[in-house]
Amino acid sequence: MFGENGRKAAPPLTVSKILPDTFESVLGSESKIKKVISSLGYTCQSQRKNGGLFFSASKNKWGILGGPLIHFGLVLALIGGLLTFLFSNVREFSLPEGETMEIQGIPGKIRLEKFSVLLHPGKMQPEEYVGQLMIENPKQQIERYELKVNRPLRIGWTKLFLMRYHFEILRIDVSVYRKEKLVEQLSLKMDEAQKLRHDPYEIEFNDFVPDFVINKEGQVTSRSPYFVNPAVRIAMRPSEKPEEKPLQVWAFRDLAYHQGGKTNEWSFVVDKIKKRYVSGIKLSRDPGIFVAYAGFSLLVLGTFISGFVLHRRLELYLLPAQAGIEMTMLGYSPKDRTGLEYELNRIQKELLFLFQGARA
Amino acid sequence: MTIGILTLTYLVFGVISFLAFASGRKLSCILSLIFGFIALCIHGYEIVMRGIESGHLPWANTYETLILLSFLIIAIYFLTFPRYKMVVIGGFAGLIASIILALTSLLSSEIEPLIPALKSNWLLFHVVSAFIGYSSLALASASAAIYLVLSFLKRDPDQLKYLDWLTYRFICFGFPFLTLGILTGAVWANASWGRYWNWDPKETWSFITWLVYAVCLHLRSDEQFHGRLTAVVTLLGFATVMFTYFGVNFWLSSLHAAYA
Numbered sequence: 001m002f003g004e005n006g007r008k009a010a011p012p013l014t015v016s017k018i019l020p021d022t023f024e025s026v027l028g029s030e031s032k033i034k035k036v037i038s039s040l041g042y043t044c045q046s047q048r049k050n051g052g053l054f055f056s057a058s059k060n061k062w063g064i065l066g067g068p069l070i071h072f073g074l075v076l077a078l079i080g081g082l083l084t085f086l087f088s089n090v091r092e093f094s095l096p097e098g099e100t101m102e103i104q105g106i107p108g109k110i111r112l113e114k115f116s117v118l119l120h121p122g123k124m125q126p127e128e129y130v131g132q133l134m135i136e137n138p139k140q141q142i143e144r145y146e147l148k149v150n151r152p153l154r155i156g157w158t159k160l161f162l163m164r165y166h167f168e169i170l171r172i173d174v175s176v177y178r179k180e181k182l183v184e185q186l187s188l189k190m191d192e193a194q195k196l197r198h199d200p201y202e203i204e205f206n207d208f209v210p211d212f213v214i215n216k217e218g219q220v221t222s223r224s225p226y227f228v229n230p231a232v233r234i235a236m237r238p239s240e241k242p243e244e245k246p247l248q249v250w251a252f253r254d255l256a257y258h259q260g261g262k263t264n265e266w267s268f269v270v271d272k273i274k275k276r277y278v279s280g281i282k283l284s285r286d287p288g289i290f291v292a293y294a295g296f297s298l299l300v301l302g303t304f305i306s307g308f309v310l311h312r313r314l315e316l317y318l319l320p321a322q323a324g325i326e327m328t329m330l331g332y333s334p335k336d337r338t339g340l341e342y343e344l345n346r347i348q349k350e351l352l353f354l355f356q357g358a359r360a
Numbered sequence: 361m362t363i364g365i366l367t368l369t370y371l372v373f374g375v376i377s378f379l380a381f382a383s384g385r386k387l388s389c390i391l392s393l394i395f396g397f398i399a400l401c402i403h404g405y406e407i408v409m410r411g412i413e414s415g416h417l418p419w420a421n422t423y424e425t426l427i428l429l430s431f432l433i434i435a436i437y438f439l440t441f442p443r444y445k446m447v448v449i450g451g452f453a454g455l456i457a458s459i460i461l462a463l464t465s466l467l468s469s470e471i472e473p474l475i476p477a478l479k480s481n482w483l484l485f486h487v488v489s490a491f492i493g494y495s496s497l498a499l500a501s502a503s504a505a506i507y508l509v510l511s512f513l514k515r516d517p518d519q520l521k522y523l524d525w526l527t528y529r530f531i532c533f534g535f536p537f538l539t540l541g542i543l544t545g546a547v548w549a550n551a552s553w554g555r556y557w558n559w560d561p562k563e564t565w566s567f568i569t570w571l572v573y574a575v576c577l578h579l580r581s582d583e584q585f586h587g588r589l590t591a592v593v594t595l596l597g598f599a600t601v602m603f604t605y606f607g608v609n610f611w612l613s614s615l616h617a618a619y620a
Contacts, residue, residue, distance in 0.1 A: 081557065084555075084556075084557075090554060090555055120473040123473055125472060125473050125475065126475060126476055127473065127476065128476050128479075129476055148476070149476040149477055149479070149552065150476070150477065150479055150480045150551055150552050152551060152554065159554065161552070161553065161554035163553070163554075282553070282554035282555075283554075284554040284555065286555075289550065289556065292546075292556060293547070293556075296543040296546065296547070299539055299543060300536070300539055300540050300543055303535055303536035303539040303540075304536040304540075306532070306536070307532040307533060307535055307536045308532070308533075308536070335580070335581060336525075336528070336532075336580075337583070338521065338524070338525040338528070339525065339529070342525075
């Protein structure tokens with residue numbers, strides 16, 4: 001009465017037909033009938049019962065596991081998610097090049113020795129981001145690792161992942177020219193104005209482009225985020241009148257005037273840029289992951305079983321009747337009853353062909 | 361150039377398939393199959409050559425995934441045709457593949473080197489399984505659309521019943537692959553971003569898509585919901601597939617925005 005899921009079981013699909021043949025010929029075709037049913041993937045058994053012939057067949061018995069596996073998998077994945085939510089330790093921190101940090105969750109100290117952005121040869125696209133880490137454990141043993149995208153570093157139960165990066169400009173060294181004569185060399189920090197020693201002006205740098213190009217309007221624009229062709233915007237104003245609108249010019253490395261640029265009284269050349277990369281590193285310690293992954297596996301397994309392995313059961317009764325043989329076929333399937341119906345019709349068609357063919 | 365020719369070929373294949381369905385002529389059906397199969401072979405060759413030329417799996421950006429998607433739609437149609445024998449699905453498959461290929465003209469066809477985030481073996485499993493799912497669900501939506509059109513025209517109930525069942529079978533084929541695609545994506549996200557589920561718009565929308573199809577499959581368990589309702593839910597499901605694939609990239613800020 002009740003099916004596998006506790007619901008009221010669907011009634012079996014029934015196909016009835018009178019076969020125009022004698023029961024003796026049916027008995028002689030027992031193996032052929034089995035073959036017809038087995039050709040659709042059924043495991044078939046036959047027995048004589050109540051003066052007739054009875055065939056019982058089924059296929060994909062474990063197909064009934066599909067639904068329960070999906071639902072159990074989903075529950076498990078949600079429990080995994082809950083464990084992750086409650087007990088995981090996922091944090092992101094920024095580690096500048098050359099700095100050492102003690103990070104909660106990792107025994108010892110961690111230092112980013114170097115961060116590199118490797119570009120594809122001849123292209124402005126990244127091939128790899130590499131963070132070279134030095135980890136000093138509590139026993140003061142030093143180990144070195146390379147951290148790359150998609151290749152996390154496992155330390156005990158904790159994993160480190162390479163995330164977004166940026167760079168900081170620590171200082172730029174600028175040569176200041178007046179009427180094409182070098183008048184001063186300064187070391188500037190971002191947004192920190194410095195007075196010239198011999199002239200009543202102060203200068204600062206207030207913008208930076210890591211890879212500049214000059215557009216059609218003659219303005220400096222950014223071509224890529226990679227440190228390839230930097231430009232620095234320098235602002236200059238009289239030191240006595242800091243409120244005055246400053247003279248703003250872009251300065252380039254080893255280049256006093258960019259081609260097409262206007263020659264001003266004052267010009268600047270960037271001699272050196274001191275920068276450092278700051279790598280984003282994600283730390284993750286997640287006790288829920290194994291439960292979630294177990295749930296994922298069951299979900300995948302369940303959906304494939306549910307979609308491709310359909311459990312079906314078949315009963316075929318052949319009983320002697322006045323006008324021939326009474327054929328009754330019952331089909332049971334927890335789902336895809338239309339598919340089962342097509343299958344029953346096909347079996348019926350083939351059996352009709354078998355008996356009519358045998359008679360012919 | 362080849363993509364342009366393929367676009368046109370699939371369009372013609374679609375038209376011949378529709379004509380074969382309308383006329384019921386076996387010759388038209390055979391012609392459509394031959395035409396479509398030749399186009400599919402050329403399409404497959406194009407994908408392989410692009411892969412060889414780029415030196416990586418040829419589905420690393422939206423342009424390449426569109427080419428893969430259209431290929432898989434036609435490939436799944438041909439894979440399932442011997443069983444289901446519904447030439448009108450080929451009509452829709454050809455039309456959809458043609459539209460998808462036409463969309464590639466809006467994108468750069470330049471072969472780009474693989475970005476670090478995509479350098480992973482999961483690229484193969486995640487993308488291929490998700491796109492097999494998408495393709496199969498595209499065919500399910502084609503079947504559902506034909507069902508709706510024919511049901512309004514009050515055509516043969518047996519044919520309608522068959523189309524309804526066909527929609528279900530395509531969903532049964534696509535749903536496990538969609539699930540596999542989402543979950544391999546989660547495993548990859550864990551290896552790449554340190555968390556298997558980030559509630560990124562792409563993830564959220566793929567989950568919504570999964571839920572819509574789950575609802576659709578549950579509706580199938582009761583015969584009173586078969587027919588128009590499941591067809592409409594199937595079309596709704598495909599709308600969410602399209603939004604997950606395109607909409608999220610264009611309208612929402614996603615971690616996937618850099619690739620596909």
